[in-house]
Amino acid sequence: MAALPLYILLCSGxxxxxxxxxxxxxxxxxxxxSVEVFVSMNAIFAFAxxxxxxxxxxxxxxxxxxxxxxxxxxxxxxxKELGDLKMWACSMALDVTGWDEDRLTADLFDxxxxxxKFLSDAENGQFVTL
Amino acid sequence: MADQxxxxxxxxxxxxxLRAKKALKDVPMGGTLQVIATDPGAVxxxxxxxxxxxxxxxxxxxxxxxxxxxxxxxx
Numbered sequence: 035m036a037a038l039p040l041y042i043l044l045c046s047g048x049x050x051x052x053x054x055x056x057x058x059x060x061x062x063x064x065x066x067x068s069v070e071v072f073v074s075m076n077a078i079f080a081f082a083x084x085x086x087x088x089x090x091x092x093x094x095x096x097x098x099x100x101x102x103x104x105x106x107x108x109x110x111x112x113x114k115e116l117g118d119l120k121m122w123a124c125s126m127a128l129d130v131t132g133w134d135e136d137r138l139t140a141d142l143f144d145x146x147x148x149x150x151k152f153l154s155d156a157e158n159g160q161f162v163t164l
Numbered sequence: 165m166a167d168q169x170x171x172x173x174x175x176x177x178x179x180x181x182l183r184a185k186k187a188l189k190d191v192p193m194g195g196t197l198q199v200i201a202t203d204p205g206a207v208x209x210x211x212x213x214x215x216x217x218x219x220x221x222x223x224x225x226x227x228x229x230x231x232x233x234x235x236x237x238x239x
Contacts, residue, residue: 037216057177057178060178060182064185065181065212065217066217066218067216101176104176104179109178109182113182115186116182116185116186
């Protein structure tokens with residue numbers, strides 16, 4: 035039986051949560067699961083193309099930086115390269131920030147999306163919020 | 165002797181799995197990939213990875229903190 039698709043709602047811009055979303059998304063994708071990530075609220079700032087300090091977090095974030103843990107965006111990219119991973123930018127978050135899609139990290143997002151469509155698609159999948 | 169060898173020593177989770185997935189693309193169907201890893205979660209991670217992807221975990225051994233896996237590409 036095929037594994038349930040995985041839907042990740044990423045709202046937090048905390049480094050630790052962005053990184054966990056990246057780990058889940060990439061591992062899910064390479065494990066033959068369909069994965070979709072919806073990026074909204076503060077999380078959108080972590081995906082700015084010109085973010086001066088992309089990852090902000092707590093004690094564990096500091097440790098990840100010290101230990102040079104793989105970059106979160108690089109993990110999302112690998113998930114896209116190796117599996118079925120789609121990334122959506124919340125249309126409301128784009129509207130509130132006044133950003134166009136081209137303000138986001140290049141070649142990562144599949145487009146803007148509304149929450150209604152994301153929730154509708156996620157009805158028959160496993161849903162995780164971070 | 166495996167068709168390909170992936171040295172994933174020193175890489176944190178989930179990089180050994182991601183690298184293995186990438187390396188498997190270059191292994192012919194029915195061929196084998198040997199992975200050497202030191203991530204402490206690797207044993208159970210590779211068991212789960214092979215189960216969900218339909219590949220066969222032919223060998224899983226350890227020597228101290230170094231883990232050795234042989235994966236037969238089935239999918």
